Amino acid sequence: MTFFDEKGNEEFRSYAEILVSAKKVLTGFRNAGVQPKDKIIFQLKDNQDFVTAFWACQLGGFIPVPLTVAPTYKKINNDVKKLSNAWVMLDHPRIISDAALKPDLDSLNSMFDDWKAETVSINDLIENEEATEIHNCDKNDVAILLLTSGSTGMPKAVQQPHINLIRRSAGTSIFNKHHKDDVSFNWMPLDHVGGFVMFTLRDTFNLCHHMVAPTNYVLEEPLRWLDIMSKHKVSVTWAPNFAYGLVNDRIKTLKTDGDWDLSNLRFILNAGEAIVAKTARLFMSNLLKYKIQPTAMKPCWGMSETCSGVTFNHDFLLENTSDEDPYVVVGEPIPGFEIRITDSKGNPVENGETGNLEVRGTTVTIGYFNNDKVNKESYTDDGWFRTGDLGILNGRSLIIAGRKKDEIIINGVNYNNAEIELVVDEIEEVETSFTAVCAFRENNTNTDKIALFFNPKNPDNESLKSLIGKIKEKVIQSIGINLDVIVPVEKEQIPKTGIGKIQRAKLKDQLLAGEFDTEIKKVDLLLQNNKTLPNWFFQKSSW
Incomplete structure (x- = not known):
């Protein structure tokens, strides 16, 4: 494996060397009193530390629980809330961090009355002799807990056993012809299922050369992604849709x-x-001159509950797609995995009809930890898992038509969040990948309204006033819908997951809680909206 640091420096470590380090950390865990099936919350910034700690857990029969490291522990934020809630839900497990972060984690007892977490430093754990005894696990033992949703509330913990992780790695390698000679590069965070389970574990399964860089290193300059792939002759990589948009913007x-x-x-x-067809197509068009293989783009679908990606489209080409395609085909399932589309009563629908995506197979979670209510709701009587996504079957190929909870319905008409966001993102004065649309309903009203959040490149009043007018006009022309609330925000105000996915539900909650009232007031004043006193009212006068 090759690990990049925040400055782009590279360090190569063989799988054998990582195993030695993991055995040392295992000894440290055991000396700290950790027992098989104990849970360990990960708060690890460094990718090499993360990989080492993960394998130490597997060797000892411990269950890793990866969580995003908070930007700060000096005040309560979404990541700190999620950490606190997870610690309570999992019955107060130990936390592993590095030496620099440990004091910040220890200081959380001043924020939370019941916070008495024991934090161990990987820097201390690795200063031990190699363990000689390895835990003998069962293939159905839980290998990892993947936390999903509930960033501001109690999260759900997806249980994935060893056999699921192995079958997913094997199935995707067979289906996609991954092999030991691949050079694979990931720059998404390892606390996300895509970064670790989908890429790091699969590459370890194949014993190929796996390269991993900190997410911020590429976000600071998206063209570093291309630099690394060119320099190291990378054959396999991945990212969510927003990242392709960032590269497109830089190339321009x-x-x-x-x-x-x-x-x-x-x-x-x-x-x-x-996945937005126009974004993916432009990315491919931009890179054809650099000898990228025309068949390289592989749209995919998966989730933590399926051990990450489990359907893949091998036929995405510029010749058979269009910028106007409303949806992108995400392909056929890997061996051992099944998909079906059902109506509201659970009956399978015809090919081409939109319905509820349900799945079953060798990679589907055995359930959420200690959550009987959600487990009961998540599975059908005949054993299919309800994904919460809307899908369409085109032969054996799957098309994702959105998520049920992301649907916007105004006056009986359905609108797609991503389509509206794309229209706004295409405006030159809007910062790409920081646009979000959500539906909300105010108290004592009978219909939903639409709110748009965006980051303007130039926030001065005159530019902002002109831009808002341009946004409203373009959305009406392209989508045929009026935006009820337009909220210009700083980038930091757009909540994202570790891989950059915007959390619309969180924005909606913040909007209803009044956290954007200042920004909305500013827009009202700029536009002289009827519900706001005119700007001259607030100017000094002689009376």
Whole structure:
């Protein structure tokens, strides 16, 4: 494996060397009193530390629980809330961090009355002799807990046993022809199922060269993604839709062509959020001159509950797709996995009809930890898992038509969040990948309204006033709907998951809680809306 640090420095470590380090950490865990089936919450910034700690857990029979490291522990934020809630839900497990982060985690007892978490430092644990005894696990033992949803409330913990992780790695390798000679590059966070289970574990299964970089290293300069793939002759990589948009935007600013050679790049997985055909097509068009294989783009679908990606489209081409395609085909399932589309009564629908996506097979979770109510709701009587996604079957191929909870219905007409967001993102003055649309309902009203959140490149009043007018006009022309509330925000105000997926539900909750009242007031004043006193009222006068 090759690990990049925040400055782009590289360190190669063989799988054998990682095993030695993991055995040392295992000894440290045991000395700290950790027992088989104990849960360990991960708060690890460094990717090498994360990988080492994960394998130490597997060797000892412990259950890792990866969680995003908070931007700060000095005040309560969404990541701190999620950590606190997970610690309570999992019955107060130990936390592993690095030495620098440990004091911040220990200080949380001043924020939470019942916080008495024991935090161990991987820097201390690794200063031990290698363990000689390895835990003998059962294939059906839980290997990892993947926390999903509930960032501001109690999260759900997806249980995935060893056999599911192995079958997913084997199934996707067979279906996609992954092998030991691949050079694979991931820059998504390892606390996300896509970064670790989908890529790191699969590559370890195949014993290929796996490369991983900190997410921020690429976000700071998206073209570093291309630099690394060209330099190291990368054959396999991935990212969610927003990342392809970032590269497209940067390429547009280049005064001269780059010198990348992407001829080895045969597999670019596109997953993790709604896939926009226009964005993926432009990415491929931009890179054809750098010898990228025309068949490289692979739209995919999966979730934590399925051990990440389990359907793949091998036929995405510029020739058979269009910028106007409302949805992107995400392909056929891997061996051992089944999909079906049902109506509201649970009956399978005809090919081409939209319905509820249900799945079953060798990678589907055995259930959520200690959550009988949700488990009962999540499975049908005949054993299919309800994904919460809307899907369409085209032969054996799956099309994702959105999520039920993301649907916007105004006056009986359905609208797609991603379509509206794309229309706004295409406006030059809007910062790409920081646009979100959600439906909300005010008290004592009978219908939903639509709120748009976006980050303007130029926030001065005159520019903002002009931009808001342009946004409203374009959305009406393109979608045929009026935006009820428009909220210009800073980038930091758009909540995202570790892989950059915007959390619309969280924005909706914040909106209803009044957290954006200041921004809305500013827009009302700019536009002289009827519900706001005119700007002159607030100016000083002589009376």
